[in-house]
Amino acid sequence: MLTPPRKPFVAVLAAALLAVTAACAKDQAGANLELTAALPDSVPSGTELRVGDPTIQAIVQASGLDKELADAGVTVSWANISGGPKSIQAFRADKLDCSAVADIPSLFAAWTGTSTKIVFQSVTVDPLEFPIYKLGVAPGVSVSSIADLRGKKIAYSAGQAQGALVLRVLQKAGLTRKDVQLIELTSTGDSYVTALGGKAVDVAPIAAHQVKVFQAKHPGATTVGAGIRDDASTLYCLTSSVEDADKAAALKAYVAVRTKALLWQNEHRDEYAKVYYQAVEGLTASDAKDVVATLGTKAVPATWDNAIQRLQETADLLAAEQGHDRLDVSTLVDRRFEKVQAATAGARVVSGDAA
Template sequence: MPRRTLPTLALAALLSFGVAACGSDQAATSLELSAALPDQVPSGTTLRLGDPPVQAVLGAAGLDKELADAGIKVEWANISGGPQSIQAFRADKLDCSAVADIPSLFAAWTGTSTKIVFQSVTVDPLKFPIYQLGVAPGVAVGSLADLRGKKIAYSAGQAQGALVLRVLKQAGLTQKDVQLVELTSTGDSYVTALGTKAVDVAPLGAQFVKVYEAKYPGATTIGTGIRDDASTLYCLTSAVQDAAKAAALKVYVSVRTKALLWQNEHPDDYAKLYYQDSQGLTAADARAVVTLYGQKGIPASWDNAVSRLQETADLLATEQKHDKLDVSTLVDRRFEPVEAAAAGSRTVSGDAS
């Protein structure tokens, strides 16, 4: 395929970005954060993505073709969660990663500039929570009030850490009423900590609940009773400031929206492709996890998600002694209508609040 030259399309793109044609290559690809997202993806543009659940289904859903047709190359990274993604961002090895809402806050507090470009919600978040509280075998915890005096696994920079603080608040307890055990959640590390009784309680995602119950006789869990369904795609700010990557991300956000809706419509296929084939669960457990997590919704508006993120930031600023943070600076709402347009009539009004 012949290489594109500056006249016509590329020159028009440069002018729209407000960059002089005689500028450097770096300047020629820059995009102001207030500028409209470009529609044209330069051929061969590469996105470096840590988004394993979506990666698993693109081929089966026929959505990989949309990326290829747009001229986008994806370099997939088997990365998820805040600590891994922030480390990869700092090493400039990743453009975007699928996480909950906490990593964007900690990236800001630790000097890594990122933007949220995607929001999704659980259609019925209290009926289908992301986390349950795992209880170590032989430990008596039947309600949130029983958390008093217990050793609880805690990772300050992850969604699990914020969940623990919110659960304590729900129970009328403070950090002084429990023993928080600093422990990063990686893979089934919380499962092992519970099984060996290094901690009494730990927040477990649904897939790890199944692993825990199968591995340790006497394992039990209790519900948190709070909403915990924040789900985002966040990117290095430098990625959304790169005109080529911003154009590619506009396509990817649309494709990712369709992929989540495909997961809703093909739960058995999704269970096999991701939880069974990729995560190693049995067929029965994979199907059970998909059922436990419920359907994902695409919000028509990000207003409620941003409000919840601000509440979480305020809580963490108080409990963990961080600076106050205006979370609107972390959210790139140019991608909000892109997501909504891809979902069409299947958006969730009111953000399932």
Template sequence: MKKAAAALSVLVALSTLYACGKDSAATLELTAALPEKVPSGTEIRIGDPAIQASLTASGLDKELSDAGVKVAWANISGGPQSIQAFRGDKLDCSSVADIPSLFAAWTGTSTKIVFQSVTVDPLQHPTYELGIAPGVSVTSLADLRGKKIAYSAGQAQGALVLRVLQKAGLKQSDVTLVDLTSNGDSYPTALGSKAVDVAPLGTSVLARYKGKYPGSTSIKTGIRDDASTLYCLTKSVQDAGKAAALKAYVGVRAKALLWQNDHPEEYSKAYLQAVQGLSAADAKAYLAVGGDKGIPATWDNAQARLQATADLLATEQKHDKLDVSKLVDRRFEKVEAAAAGDRVVTGDAA
């Protein structure tokens, strides 16, 4: 009886030791080197529609499958959708601008930025312009005084509005900020119906807006607005298997962005027209003003810009101060730069 009890005790101890060892092997410290090998059966859930289309059109998806990476694609991008999906544990990573990582932190969702890209000539090729409602006269930033401006606090458009006001020397009290999330055609519709006078519009919708509403205009902000990232749940990055898959994904993603630059017509058909629903003419106009995307050799300047934005939002929106270095996983910095090779952007202006 004693022998049986002793044997059972040893078996339980060994089982416990094995389970602990298995768990510790699956958990990756945030300071540890990224694993090279993707374990069999590893799946990463990603909302990255433009890259999804580009990988298929370019054939780069084969590099992922050859590396053993299985991607469960989600039709999700942008801050509100991705943060909601993170909270429900339905998503590992999503493509966004810089603001969602800040709002995730401020609302209790821990994430890490694992990819940064830049526009090669950002001021000549802005992501947004200020759309002006038909019949409203705004020809300079100073003319924003007294205007109704569409504003979404948790999106890149909201931060852009605050930065524009700062550049114009205006306070929030000098304008009327109209809370309105930028989804689909919400901003063009609000402009067209005169619900707002001004709204930041992405270049992909600007041409359609002007075509639909005669008398509508736009002005450029003169502010750098090209932040583009992939951010992930921290617990996903801490999963050793998913971290290995993400390392492979980040490298292939860099190649996909460069492929978009080199193959604008194929990219237009695969994503802008097939997924975004743009006409061939609107897609061509978007590509003409959008500018080439680049892979930065270092994330120093992008991190400095993110810190400046976090400081501005903390002041203007009454949030806690954030140290953004805690939101950026710079282990992936060299991964994407290595994938870009000699095509990295070394002069990323601050």
């Protein structure tokens, strides 16, 4: 009888190491936490959060709030990631726990099979006076109000906040997609500004802080106000991270610190211009101040009710216009963190966040 060959020692050792590695990885993960359970108060030592939140990162480090995170036992691995496309890609690769975005990425994550939860909401106190976006108009194109958009070529990115903004503006103007020509473009960097300058499109949403540079670079270019709220600002996280008890505890501490950072930003605008727009974005001191001047006061809402209502309206519009399944957005928010924000902000919460 032939004796079966023995496995090489190296193969046996490799298999054993893999088993140990898998066991260690399992041990390092926190216990499962039901989404209805109270958030833990104690953060196990060495708990790591992988966060894409560049603006808050700069504020936390400049204001000394990073010490508060460290004292709470939270280790933050900062990622230079924000916005929907990059964050969703990082979520799918399990390289990120949370990211700063507007409201649209949470919808598209759900529609494309990535489960996330919104854990932070902020609003602009005077959103129509200080919009995030204006409608840039190419040189030589006549648009003085949104009623003039009929027949125009408009830059459009389906999975980004700018794309939703375009649809909402058309809705407000009483127009449909058939009344305009939507030009599919991904909004990255100054791509929309470049498209306007080259007259590839007639109209495109551009960040309010880009308006001055846009008009200086392209004489004859103009802008018009969209006339709608576009101030949605959230932090969303992988559901699996929120269900990890250790990470949930760390996230509770992070949301509290993030609230303080937001309030610090309001109260230290000149320093904010330096630590973020100059140091991170590379703007001159003059340009950094100009950008900050376009920003309204950010605040924490006492309740997320109105923000959720606005998100539901946007989800319904996108579902109808883009052929998605209807989505109940209440499944995308984790309202346990609503209380963390409000308690941290105290008297500085906004009680009258308009719908």
